[in-house]
Amino acid sequence: MKVWIAGQNGLLGQACKKALEGIETVGTSRDDLDMRDRDAMRRFVELTEPTHLINCTGFTGVDLAENNKEAAHTINAQAVEEMGKLGIKVLHFSTDYVFGGTKRSPYSIHDTPAPLSVYGMTKLRGEQRLLDVNPKACVVRTAWLFGHGRSNFVTQMMELMQKNKEIRVVEDQVGSPCYADDIAKAAIGLLDAHGLHHVVNSGSASRLGWARAIHQQMQKRGMEFICEDIKPAQSREFLSDARRPAYSVLEGINLRCWEEALERYMEQEVLCPVA
Ligand SMILES: NC(=O)c1ccc[n+]([C@@H]2O[C@H](COP(=O)([O-])OP(=O)(O)OC[C@H]3O[C@@H](n4cnc5c(N)ncnc54)[C@H](OP(=O)(O)O)[C@@H]3O)[C@@H](O)[C@H]2O)c1
Structure with a gap:
């Protein structure tokens, strides 16, 4: 082979x-x-x-x-x-x-x-x-x-949580x-x-639930971040070209x-x- x-x-x-x-x-x-x-x-x-x-x-x-x-x-x-x-x-x-x-x-x-x-x-x-x-x-x-080795939702969330006290993540996409x-x-x-x-x-998980799990993991591992709150949002609040399944x-x-x-x-x- x-x-x-x-x-x-x-x-x-x-x-x-x-x-x-x-x-x-x-x-x-x-x-x-x-x-x-x-x-x-x-x-x-x-x-x-x-x-x-x-x-x-x-x-x-x-x-x-x-x-x-x-x-x-x-x-x-x-x-x-x-x-x-x-x-x-x-x-x-x-x-x-x-x-x-x-x-x-x-x-x-x-x-x-x-x-x-x-x-x-x-x-x-x-x-x-x-x-x-x-x-x-x-x-x-x-x-x-x-x-590993390439940007993805987890790395993007970690970056956001390192830079922002509060972030908003969609709850109406579940996958x-x-x-x-x-x-x-x-x-x-x-x-x-x-x-x-x-x-x-x-x-x-919803994107929101996934982001919260990432946050917990960062906490557990003593990783640096300043984010204290992850608030629910709806897909329509974010401008995106493509529609994604709910x-x-x-x-x-x-x-x-x-x-x-x-x-x-x-x-x-x-x-x-x-x-
Ligand atoms: N990411 C997801 O969440 C997800 C979910 C479900 C299914 N998939 C599927 O899984 C597969 C892999 O996804 P991935 O997330 O690993 O994608 P990725 O990280 O974007 O990797 C895609 C790779 O394809 C290469 N590529 C693009 N056009 C090419 C071309 N014309 N000739 C040769 N190479 C080319 C890219 O090269 P460069 O490095 O030069 O850009 C890149 O290395 C895809 O079929 C995707 O549809 C992904």
Whole structure:
């Protein structure tokens, strides 16, 4: 087995690299190989002969995608279809944002997607086009990722709490916070699986509840912050280009609970903080 990790410098890419320690890998970043270039992908496969591709690339700027539809479509859908034609096993990541958020119980793989944003729509197209051209591919939908080495909701909240006495966080978005290290490990176990899978940490939280849990962790670990109050807010109070689902908790492969995963992540961050 030789696994090609495309997008190795991204949040999930770095976690996959770590999870694949001991297995032969070859990693690429955007600078080495633009995944929109079909011929370059083919040449790379001929040259390096991987057996599997884990696609951690994507146009992941949810708001940015609203005004960059074509660019988002090219990497999130068109390129993913081309990956499916490379003749190797493909594992691709997708998102809870394929759902519309009208349910109040976790979404399974059998629920009908209804994306609210360009990001969600292009990600849905990517899953569909990949599985159409390559039914043996594996699509892993995951959700609100936090992890090491790249900015994410947890690092953004920590920064806000270090700079502000009071912060406001939305309570009307509920989802599945997911630790990239946990998702990567589980995904490695699915390298030879087919079809669509949901992989998340167990439990659910609003953005507000998640922020409060981060605050507690900072307190517990003696980290510096000045924030004393985290107040509830509504999504409509913040200007954002993209609509996000009010509820996008996933069920499927449910890993340890997100609170435990957050605790583990915070332990690691205190031991080896990112500069
Ligand atoms: N983050 C989340 O909360 C979340 C939730 C659910 C699903 N997902 C999915 O999980 C996957 C990984 O997400 P992530 O959070 O790890 O994203 P990320 O940190 O933004 O990483 C994405 C990577 O893709 C690379 N990339 C973008 N366009 C490329 C291109 N044309 N050619 C080659 N590389 C390109 C980026 O390169 P640069 O480093 O040069 O920008 C970056 O390293 C994505 O498919 C995303 O949709 C993410």
